[in-house]
Amino acid sequence: MKKRAVVLLSGGLDSSTVAGIASLEHGFQVSALSFRYGQRHTIELERAKKIAAHFSLEYNVVDVNIAQWGGSSLTDTNMTVPTDGNDAGIPSTYVPGRNTVFIAVALSFAEAIGAEAIYLGINAVDYSGYPDCRPEYLAAFQTLANLSSKAGLEGNGAKLVAPLIHMTKVDIVKKALELGVPIDVTWSCYQGGLEPCGVCDSCRIRDKALIEAGRLDLASSYAQLGGNLNESPSS
């Protein structure tokens, strides 16, 4: 019987690549976990489902509405997603407690099904500056996980695995291509549109890496039409 793992799958480039790593490289029987948390870009859930199907993973969606109390431009449609390039500090797209809630639910799931690992697409190099994407955050969560659960206390708790944490975005693109991740299916845009906006943080970081990896053809229309990914389109 194959060892089991849970993969937090948002349908973005990073988590889709991690799904490939867990299933193809590390040989786990993977249960993918997505969240309907009140995000404006629910298109990512359709994409996550397709990615799960691509790698033949069991697919699960959990509802937990952490958008109901606002606090982020990613969930609050009264706020605007920034499109003027990478800001200093923590941007408004940061969703309070999002990764903490997602990993907590994944721990519950992993313990119930006896999974020995939880794979995360967290990346601390080319990212939006969210506090809950850093190695020290992950280490603290592992400590908590080991103390929190029946399995953890028995020494069989799930390990939090973040294979991309120290990779650059262009290396992630290369890894995705190597694993056959259908990059055109993945969805990284923070906006709620029908195609990637090309100007939010997430699109900019992704497009830049795709171009650097020689795959302009996979970038957003904005990038393909020669949009400047480093500067504000309005400045």
Add this chain to the structure above:
Amino acid sequence: MKKRAVVLLSGGLDSSTVAGIASLEHGFQVSALSFRYGQRHTIELERAKKIAAHFSLEYNVVDVNIAQWGGSSLTDTNMTVPTDGNDAGIPSTYVPGRNTVFIAVALSFAEAIGAEAIYLGINAVDYSGYPDCRPEYLAAFQTLANLSSKAGLEGNGAKLVAPLIHMTKVDIVKKALELGVPIDVTWSCYQGGLEPCGVCDSCRIRDKALIEAGRLDLASSYAQLGGNLNESPSS
């Protein structure tokens, strides 16, 4: 303006007492938070709402179904809630990751509304032996909380406060009486019945403390009729 706090309110004796401490003793403007997580004893939510009304707290219920993958007799109706007294080890009523999920959601909520404290009814003395009720678990969560959030990194993260953690159950009963907690409204039973079973762990621990505090009148019918709270009713 009053300082704000979040209270995790299950509707049980402990969390109801904590709601009284946070609002009456510590003077917080309290937002109470309950969870519909797939528990069989949803009656606790009606009770939590009444307790919140009693203390004039804002009341919120969040849905997050961590019962869908089974693993606990508290949520899985194919399993039986143990009624034969306090077992050694972690009992089957333990819900994988429950407190971790609840506290994670509370952190998200607290950060969004600017609450400076999260009050928890966790108790490590007269309890069911769950791993996620111990001081070391709470300390690890505080470390994580400080690292995980925008507010935490800015030094304004919510503090996890567990005023009952080192109290005996009888002292909790006394504190509840002192604060005017309507103990008859609180619900602690693990079963899904219309009145407390009197024989699950939670009822036994509660009834014993009520009797010790001289309030047999507030105990379950089983206790009032002279049921033995220390031994198995079937042995």
